[in-house]
Amino acid sequence: MATAATDTIPLQTGIIYGPVRSRRLGASLGINLLPSDYKLCSFNCLYCQYGWTSKPSLALDGHARNLPRTGDVAAALEDYLQRAARRKTKIDAITFSGNGEPTLHPELADIVAAARVLRDRYLPKVKLAILSNSSTIGRLEVQEALNALDLKLMKFDAGTEDMIRRLNAPAPPFYLGEVVAGLKTLKGVILQSMFVQGRVANTDPDSLEYWLEKVREIRPKLVQIYTLDRPPAEKRLWKVNLPTLQWIAGQVRWRAGVPAEVY
Template identity: 55%
Template sequence: MSRKEAGKKHDVRRRLLVKEDLVYGPLLSRRLGRSLGVNLLGAGEKLCSFNCRYCQCGWTARPILEVGELIADFPAGEKVADALEARLQQVCRESIPIDAITFSGNGEPTLHPELMAIVKAASVLRDRFVPHAKLAILSNSSTVYRPEIRAALECVDLKLMKLDAGSEALMRRINLPAKGCDFAQMLQGLAQLDGVLLQAMFVWGRVANTAPVAIREWADRVAAIRPLGVQVYTLDRVPADSGLTPVSRVVLDSIARYARRRAHVAIEVY
């Protein structure tokens, strides 16, 4: 089944949430400021290695770790660069402030087979049009074990990498990863990535990751990775799984305090 055919099985709400443009925004981000998004997954359908219950874009039709025959669905790197250049030209003409150029969009951006070339092109364009802006990426960390992915990520200023659980069992319940995803490899890749910033989504409901043992295991993983910092947050939009609910600010603050003491890492609550 093609990606397009698989997408027809999913609801209208999800199709409305995916990005239709290669470059979108700028949007006001809680963590990145005024962010110009770069959608590396193409228009229309979500493509991801995870099927996170909390995803605002809905369920993933077919989670994948390897591109395979879906390579034709990705926008060419040159096309992405052209779209970014055109939008940056417009941004400069209209004096629109930009804090970050963020690789994100309809799924997991590191799945794009031309990731390194796109990052390098974006860096050149950033220096030319908005030199004060940061290059950022939002990733679920599933591919970080691959040396070529880490090499591309090293060229990005803000590497915002996902870690929602401290155990493989809980990660699989929350993130519902593609077949072949290896939690131990993912942790090792994160530890090998310089300047990583971890992001953790905490939820209640059908699945929860706030129990004391879950927080202790998560904090120990954070300590082993030694990130520059950690961003802790909860649901802000409608999740794919309607059985999830946001965690209270009091609980988030408690998680952050505990993890700061145990992992000796700067942790911010959003």
């Protein structure tokens, strides 16, 4: 069993970054709605490629002044898309992600609306996507903003609050039932499920059974199953081997009746 490499990747330093090569999205142009000099997230996942979250929070106390405004994001995106259209830069998706949890931004709905206008103007065939940890999905305004996107890739790594606390370390309050109910409201939701072994493992039979139960309840459009690809924050984590990931995907298809892909 090989250990992961030792260095997490640096934070994104601006609003627009990439395009980066994504296993799930192809050539993905990133939009960072979060501070450029520190990570702002409601989770402190053991496997995060950006390293540890110093203080996981669902609140924006003291952080709002460090976030880009709607006009800043729109201007940066338009500048890039103008050049990309002229140069015929390959872009498969414009993705809200960045240095933490993008749905924490209070102007998310306005930013998504502005991005749709610009996407339609310059690169109408490109998908608008988000990578989210699902922690804010109980908020109606977040649900509405997410449903305006083409691709909603939502984290769902475990089917019990105990395992989620051990693996994802969410900021309180965290209620799994609220997350499941919120995910059920999203049209065409795609679940992203990370499986790891080591200090914490979510591949044991009980963990998989509880997770499958919730996947059946959510009824997503697709489940994307993956393991470590970049160095994690917690160095005592290991990749799950491909046959195990493929077996999990088979269980999703057979027992939950939901399409599943392995990355």
